[in-house]
Amino acid sequence: MDRISGLPDELLVKIISFVPTNVAVSTSILSKRWQSLWKWVPKLECDCSEPALWDFVRKNLPLRARIIEILYLKFRYESFQPDDFIFWVEFAVSHCLRELCIDYYDYYAQTDLLFSRNLYTCKSLVTLKLEGLGILVDVPRDVCLPSLKTLQLRVAYSKEDSLRLLLSYCPVLEDLVIELNDENNNVKALVVIVPTLQRLSLKIASSCSDERYLIVTPSLKYFKVEDDRDIFNALIENMPELEEADIYVTQHIETLLESVTSVKRLTLRQLYNTIDESKYRAGIVFNQLEQVKLSICNDYWSKLVIWLLKNSPKLRVLNLYVDSDDERYEEYEPDYWKNIRRSVPKSLKSSLVTLEFAGYKARPEERDFLSFIFKNARRLKTSSISH
Secondary structure (H helix, E strand, O other), X not given: OHHHHOOOHHHHHHHHOOOOHHHHHHHHHOOOOOOOHHHHOOEEEEEOOOHXXXXXXXHHHHHOOOOOOEEEEEEEOOOOOHHHHHHHHHHHHOOOOOEEEEEEEOOOOXXXXXXXXXXXXXXXXXXXXXXXXXXXXXXXXXXXXXXXXXXXXXXXXXXXOHHHHHHHOOOOOOEEEEXXXXXXXXXXXEEEEOOXXXXXXXXXXXXXXXXXXXXXXXXXXXXXEXXXXXXXXXXXXXOOOOOEEEEEEXXXXXXXXXXXXXXXXXXXXXXXXXXXXXXXXXXXXXXXXXXXXXXXXXXXXXXXXXXXXXXXXXXXXXXXXXXXXXXXXXXXXXXXXXXXXXXXXXXXXXXXXXXXXXXXXXXXXXXXXXXXXXXXXXXXXXXXXXX
């Protein structure tokens, strides 16, 4: 310990910055030399359900006059006072905050938790992650987050345009996660117009009303959407830079597929309805698509797969997973395969090299599909069929 204590303060602070805050604080009992070193660590991770740690930190940390680059706070139920929460966010913002993560759930809170205006005008903030019941985002008109690159929001909104306004003043935003549920009932239209955005994840619960989409993200490389609603209303502009998409929807997959034609890796999970080829404009092609992962959980799933094979001339890898415990599909058209044999998809002849089929139960549609694939996939190198 004496040899370590002989190191410069800057190096010791660097060392203890790699451990959780509770461990960093515990070093204060080692000696006088270590008593205040933890206060200089530019990262504070505090689970405020630990009363002793929380009391010690809030009494001692404000005495220092340095920076807090990273602030992680986790609250559960009545483990803190709202005024403490507001104080710590404001304190960190005024000390060069770069990353703020709040995990807050208080089911018994009488009032919503509101952030001060300073948070929405923090020039140093690069990462902002807010999650929890009781957090209310109330965006001021002078909002400006010039350095923000990562934003994750699982919160409620005070006004209908709060989210749109916030996104409008994040000029370098690259990574965005939004979750909506019945607690977010002020959001009537989900508007995401962010030219710099590269990653977008949306999750919309079935309890949400008929919120509309408007997504304009020309630089997007990764897109994920989970929408459990029966009604789907969206306007999504083409994403020419898109490389990967994960789509989990209940209905109307057509609109989403038309927006991701440049994708290279595509994951699909669709419930209840099948592909409707009549709704597609003539000539739609996934020119860059190389890998498809499909969760099978509806009738006529093979039509969707064949449609993708027809319109994906470079498809190399096909992964299928039966996501259903039902021992039979309600409807099936054996005659479909008599017609499809007359026009074998080009990708089967020239590009498909890997097939994986998990959850196989030897249903008629599954047998006919595999028979068709093995008969026509001329370049197939590896295949895996498992129950």
